[in-house]
Amino acid sequence: MKMNRPACGSIRDAIFLAPVVLAFVFLTSCNSSNFNTPPELIAATSGTPQSAQLNTAFSAPLVATVTMGGAPLSGAFVTFTAPTTGASGTFASTSTNSETDTTDANGVATTMSTFTANGSVGAYSVTASVAGVTATTTFSLTNSAGPAASIAATSGSLQDATISTPFEAPLIATVLDANQNPVSGASVTFTAPPSSGASGIFENGTATETDTTDANGEATSTTFTANANAGAYTVTAAVAGLTPANFDLTNITGAVISITPTSGTPQSASVNAGFAAPLVATVTANGSPVSGATVTFEVPAAGASGSFAGGVNTATTDANGVATSAPFTANGSVGTYTVTATVASGAEPANFVLTNTAINYAFYLSGLEALNEFDSVPNFYALAGSVSLDGNGNVLGGEQDYNDGVGLNSPEPSPDTILPGTGALVVDPATGQGTLTLTTNNSSLGVGGVETLGVQFVNLNHALIIQFDGTATSSGSMDTQTLSSTLNDGNYAFTLSGVDSDDFAVGYGGVFSISGSGTAIAGTFDVDDFGAANTPTLGTAFSGTITGPDAFGRGSITSSALAIQLNYYVVGPEAIRIIDVDNPNTGNGNDDSAIGSAFGQGTGTFSSASLGSSIFGVESNSLGSLYAAAGMFTTVPGGGTSGTFTGIADDNEFGYGLLVPKAPISGSYTIMDNGYGNLTITAGDLGDVSVLGMYMTDPNLNLNDPNNTTSGLGGALLADLDGFTLNGTGVLTPQTDTSTASFAGSYAFGAQAYNDGRGPNGGWEFDLVGQASVSSLALGQATGLVSDPFYIFNATTDGTDTATFSGTAAPYHLSPGRYTMTLSMALAADDPAYGTVIYQASGGQLFWLDEDENGESVFLGPLEQQGSLTGLPTAQKGSTKTKSKQKP
């Protein structure tokens, strides 16, 4: 029997019910036994479960059936409600997530309108409920992704496997719809290449299998096993209608190869220099060394880089799997770079990190400046500094201290800055002769701030230099620096030569100790000062403080007892250049200037036995009583601190018109255990040269070439302490080889010459550097640079000139190691000649002294045998300027 909702409980159906029915219903329903109405139930009859793609309509309506007491209930209002967030949908009739429909006579309520999935993937429930009734029912719907739009290889590509062995990871492909939603249920077919080549099979034993994407859109293959053919190949993963995804796999023979850097990284070397260690790589297969493998080393094609000896950039591994490269040399560019080592298997390269470092040179000079003259009279000046270059002759930077004691100086306590300069060092690589242009930020120096030095390299680490720009003339040297953060604690000897605050020549010499990790100094000094009331003053104690070196090796030494402010430039652990930088702006307000060196004394102590056969040379500075002397002697140590000596020497006291050639000398010497001492030539033996302060240095140190650790080692610094008569400084070098046969080969030479009687200015000074080939004691192919800002020689319009030299040394048979030579110079318009005497310490080191009887000049200078010049950091591989000889 069908039942309608009872009238006693509702007035809604009243108009639809016939009175009889109404009465029947009343009589059958409203008696006392029918007030406990049976429950209404609702059930999802159809339309569940369903799925639809995003934004598309579900195909079937949602149908719910309502019953009461097991009988269909018509006229019931059923509300269908979908979720308000996330995966859900919309009813077309209401454009909302819910709709209400009425059950028909069968108690069936059917959604009257289409239900469309929204844009969110997922499963959800639509609830059907009847108002006023607790019971509900649900419809399970799923919004699914759109059609597959792409497939990608998301895992398992770029694998290697040994032939006939499984790959470690499965192949996984991911399928997405156009909105990047994972597409589940898509069929993905994995296909490997034919087995005739490198390929493999899946677990089904074939090269193909099909897998279905999961809820994440991923299709995962079964284990894929490499076949027996080595090589690289591609396995595709395809979905109909889409571009396949590719899996790049490689079947390899044997084990997995690896190459690693074993040694030689990281390393650094100066530009143009060889790296100390080769590059060593080790090749293994599954951890076991591989022998006979070819390792290829690749260098950067531009910028900082290098090259292997002989151009050989490959090496073969030995039984230990080790491959050692050929020696590697830095190029001329500064910087850090990587050299890679690879093997043919394609293993990840081994990397070697290398750095090309700049070359730093410390330089120092002193002489006469033609600029800033005081009433047309030139001043003594001193210049010291440090310059950094790359291997192509480019100056990278630097700093310097300049002081002429009359107001032209660097802005102490700050130095002048040496600015970067392209192609600043131009040297003939065959002779080592050329120029170095220093562009400073001090426009008062040089030519508008640009100083040009004439350079004569002795070897890669040492050069004789002159100022060579027409504004000044001076002599000195330039040496590669080994920079440090502090000066080394230890004992040192030093000398300084210059002018005091009254513009009188002054010379210092002494010994000192550095302590406190390079911060404290204490020692003893002698001074011969022409401006003092009494001179010399010997054995004065001093102490003071040291500031650590900056990036260019520059620091300062302050001592009240010394009464001069010193800056220094480090050359190496046992060699520093020192310069008096006093000017009215410094603390003591003095105007004086001086320059010199300090050298380490080693770790031992000294005695009379520390002095043996030696040669010596001393010279005044440019404003002193002009003279130079040189000689040689043998010693008789007396035990303890004292000894005697005899020898031969030459003296040219140009300022006094006194020439003492080939003079037998004798005398005594004293050396304290700290190396402080003196050498006294019997008065009258050598003109006015008699009392020399002598300050011993490390027996393993070359005083002329501090970076030379193999020859010319030992000696002492000298200070002439002959009171008001003479002062000057010099060097004493052990005499080890007087053989004339050793005086042969290529030589660099220099001279600081005080000249009179020539040119419009009556002389003053000229300096020269040069290079010669000595054979059978004759100078050959000798050329040089002459700095002549006072126009001593004719027709030098810019104060610089080039010259050729000639002369033949004649040995003095009574004193092996002593020679005489007439040195002829040929300049553009002048041909001076100088009578010289030469003293030989060894074939590698000699001094020459001008003792011309015409009395117009005096000079002293070194002749130093040249070493290798390969790798000079020069910008131009060509000759320096020359001037054709023109007779006036």
Added chain:
Amino acid sequence: MKPSSAALCTLVILISSTSALQAQATTSAARSATPFSYDTAEEVTVAGTVSSVLTDAAPGMIVGSHLLLATSSGPVDASLGRFGLRRYGAVSVAAGQQIEAIGVMKTIKDKPVLLVRIVKVGSEIYTIRNQHGVLLSPQARERASHKTGPKGDSL
């Protein structure tokens, strides 16, 4: 700027103490144990007439400038050194003028030469060397003038 060469001039000066000069020349002819030494106790005063002013040494002379003096005992070579005729504090003298030169006679290059310490020209006094015989540069003369007063005072 470089100084230009000075012109040579010719003067005659009578020496005031011939015998003293001869004695000093004799003493200087002997080489001392240390050839160059300057002792103010050995100084002599030479008065004469400037016969030549040499800004540069002639051959055979010691380096520097010279005054050739005419004295009753003959010519005297007075050495003024490298700085004597150069600018600040330089001796201002011309040929024909009468001067007094104080210095030590030496024999250098086998010739007698007066190493001049002070030159007096009229009321002007010029210091060429200090009391130790060290030549004064123009800079040294200028700085000394700040210490001792006008140029020409001895150091």
